[in-house]
Amino acid sequence: MSTMDRADCDDGTAVITVEGLHGLIDALRSEGYRVIGPTLRDDAIVYDDIAGPDDLPRGWTDRQQAGRYALVRRSDDALFGYNVSPHSWKKFLFPTSETLWRAERGDDGTMTCAAPSPPSEKFAFVGMRACELHAVSIQDRVLCEGDHADERYASRRKSAFLIAVNCGQAGGTCFCASMGTGPRAEGGFDLALTELIGGGAHRFLIETGSAAGTRILAYLPKESASASDIAAAAAVSENAAEQMGRSLETDGLKDLLQDNLDHPRWADVADRCLTCGNCTMVCPTCFCSTVEDHTDLEGKSAECIRKWDSCFTLDFSFIHGGGVRASARSRYRQWMTHKLANWIDQFGTSGCVGCGRCITWCPTGIDLTEEAAAIRATPMEAGSS
Structure with missing residues (x-):
């Protein structure tokens, strides 16, 4: 059991x-x-x-x-x-x-x-x-x-x-x-x-x-x-x-992120983000995957393999005509808003558990608690762009 x-x-x-x-x-x-x-x-x-x-x-x-x-x-x-x-x-x-x-x-x-x-x-x-x-x-x-x-x-x-x-x-x-x-x-x-x-x-x-x-x-x-x-x-x-190394203010966070999709902070973080996908690979809740079809040279066998994927890869959002999220800005925004906001709409809970892996294993030290705090400190006015 x-x-x-x-x-x-x-x-x-x-x-x-x-x-x-x-x-x-x-x-x-x-x-x-x-x-x-x-x-x-x-x-x-x-x-x-x-x-x-x-x-x-x-x-x-x-x-x-x-x-x-x-x-x-x-x-x-x-x-x-x-x-x-x-x-x-x-x-x-x-x-x-x-x-x-x-x-x-x-x-x-x-x-x-x-x-x-x-x-x-x-x-x-x-x-x-x-x-x-x-x-x-x-x-x-x-x-x-x-x-x-x-x-x-x-x-x-x-x-x-x-x-x-x-x-x-x-x-x-x-x-x-x-x-x-x-x-x-x-x-x-x-x-x-x-x-x-x-x-x-x-x-x-x-x-x-x-x-x-x-x-x-x-x-x-x-x-x-x-x-x-x-x-x-x-x-x-x-x-x-009592020893927590970070904190994240969660009150109103879902609406804050969803209402600030054009906040200048997304461009700031994009200048530092390598779009390597480390944060998604170490995250214990990310579930994105892709499928690949493989065939042998003789055409006698084929298989479909599922592999982990990341919303930071350019091909992840590819549809006919190109990728939906071509910039680092749009990909980081997609990951963070999905993890801390849109996930709640989909599954009734945040997609983040506060383990801190995404912060530790980011090669440039990007900290989503810092990014959320920066947006909270200077939210955009409703209707601004």
Whole structure:
């Protein structure tokens, strides 16, 4: 059972050690899950396969600012003492490249066409932040609901087991508190951990969020959580909330952006924007894609492949006669107004969760919170152009 269709269950709170965390990962692996979590690779903390706590970034953190990312040693052995990874969990649920169908011509000239079998791999994600849980819920709304659900995404999502980790610190580009998406996970998980280090102890407060989480927790060596454990976990989240590196005023933001499509700030940001698409590639909620048809040289086989795309690419808005958004100004405006305004009209929520990745990984350090504040400071008068 997943968090998408969880049954009602009793709340459960306990405390486990690092050995208990090892037992949790082992329990998930024994049930056939491919366990994904944070690990060190290529001078970054990335999400990849893990076999146990030894694969986690013990004693490492990251320092993030606009256009900057660096690994730094911590003064303790925290396993989850970092902010967010350069990429998101989206890459596992909605892969960067995926074959939609394949056609084969037989020797007798007959043609067969079929889609690949539904994904059977089950993912268990360890270390999801509150903002990332919100991002998954946004992707669910886009890709699982409505008349045109993505069956392959829905299949992966339905079988996924989500383990949140409440943030103990905020990064220099984080602004989840402004978006109401963190730093504490309030729901959408099967299990949630809060890392507690101090007094010579290294423990985790663990909370259940689904019947599946309750069942897995029953397998683990654990202790009952005391009032002091619960208070310490609450203090961890409060500390992170006070460290936000950015803020975004959301009141009236939708109307502000939609009423200022000709604001001179769009030209200003266009002078700095490389239209590289980094912001959309690292964003955990962007869902734009394109399809490509490939054939072999003999004409015996063909396939249709879906790949991630970006509204920053010139071809993305191409129609007969050319692209609709030819300038950097129009493409950045499209991305930011869709993310913070038009998304609300489409899906009933903002498309931004305040993770700050778009700011960190912009080569020129463009900051959408700064851009929104600049437009708010000098809004255009109604009817002006």
